[in-house]
Amino acid sequence: MITIAGGGLAGLASAVEIARRGAAVRLFEAGPEIGASSVARFAGGMLAPWCERESAEEAVISLGAMAADWWGGITPVSRRGTLVVAPERDRAELTRFARRTSAFRRVNGSEIDVLEPALAGRFSQGLMFDQEAHLNPRQALQDLEKAAHGLGVDIVLGTKAPAKVDLDCTGIAADLPELRPVRGEMAILSCPDVLITRTIRLLHPRMPLYLVPRGDRVYMIGATMIESSSTRPPTVRSLSDMLNAAFTLHPAFAEAAVLETGAGLRPAFPDNLPRLVERNGSLHLNGLYRHGFLLAPAMATKVANTLIPETYDADHRQSKSA
Known part of the structure; x- marks a missing residue:
């Protein structure tokens, strides 16, 4: 046994x-x-x-x-891959991300429009990681x-x-020696006006965001990694930063309903x-x-x-x- x-x-x-x-x-x-x-x-x-x-x-x-x-x-x-995008002013972040990763193809604005019609006209360049996936x-x-x-x-x-x-x-x-907590914060949003079908990573030098579909136009958003052992709920500042980043991805997220927020302590070695x-x-x-x-x-x-x-x-x- x-x-x-x-x-x-x-x-x-x-x-x-x-x-x-x-x-x-x-x-x-x-x-x-x-x-x-x-x-x-x-x-x-x-x-x-x-x-x-x-x-x-x-x-x-x-x-x-x-x-x-x-x-x-x-x-x-869901094996629809990951689409990485950045606002025009942060195109350098996309270049940096590409240098540090592999197994992607570069996509232009027209290709992004086909991949995710909800993002049509919003991003001129991106990176598509076709082999990636997500689950609930x-x-x-x-x-x-x-x-x-x-x-x-x-x-x-x-x-x-x-x-x-x-x-x-x-x-x-x-x-365990060397084990430390790393705090991660997230929110779950319902946004009936936006249909996104794959994981989206929005690059930003201060607040990068990932958005993961949960089905029925419900999305999980996350961004923060904080060296902290606090288990309190996400702060107003953290939530504001995440929601502002979601708004940058698509303005309709300004009208999304916040279904849940939460924070967890991830165990990590050095x-x-x-x-x-x-x-x-x-x-x-x-x-x-x-x-x-x-x-x-x-x-x-x-x-x-x-x-x-x-x-x-x-x-x-x-x-x-x-």
Whole structure:
């Protein structure tokens, strides 16, 4: 029996990968339901390794390239790519972004108009990352829980994990050296007058914005990364900056309804890359930072490779077929 502490994104993904190899898994989640206390509920759900390379290490591409296929076996994934644009006055930001990324094609204003008619006439240049995708984080967590149950994972809710477990996925609550919180803020908007079908990144030197469709003309917007351990709601200044950026993307967002705002603490190591750490007899998966849905599949696979040797997997399959 493999025991896991934490029923968030990292814990559930690891439970699924381990259970797929035939091992019995028991996962402990202190909250009353899956996702209730997970920082993943505030995520954008962008599966965008090539865009993320703009501010991250090369490992984000190598680890994240398989994420869309992995998630496609769990939950609906929109594979419409990422469109990166900038106001005319900030074209230098687009040039800088292109220098730091790859796997894109340059698009002009006419091509942007075809890709996203709602943005017609608003941007003269952009970068289109056709291989990227996005998902709905909250739906994905629910579907991941269903997948875990389907594989026989025993999920124990409302119960603190034992002091000693095989795998600790408790995020910022874990006692790990160098782990720090990075605050991220977001808002969910309903804008019936705007139809956007793919992730949009609006570049700006002070307040870059990403917008991710949630369906039915509902959009998640996010921008902030603050070195802070505060869990208070987003400030008026942060919300004002995000909403102003959304207005820059399309003026109709001035009339959007704000359905929800929120802030979460993302666990991060100094290099902003996830790690597997052995500490006090347990393996820890932590430090997913802002790349949770993108890197969780690869890191969960690494966890399974560590905890479940190939010989166990092969022997288990052989014994089941005997």
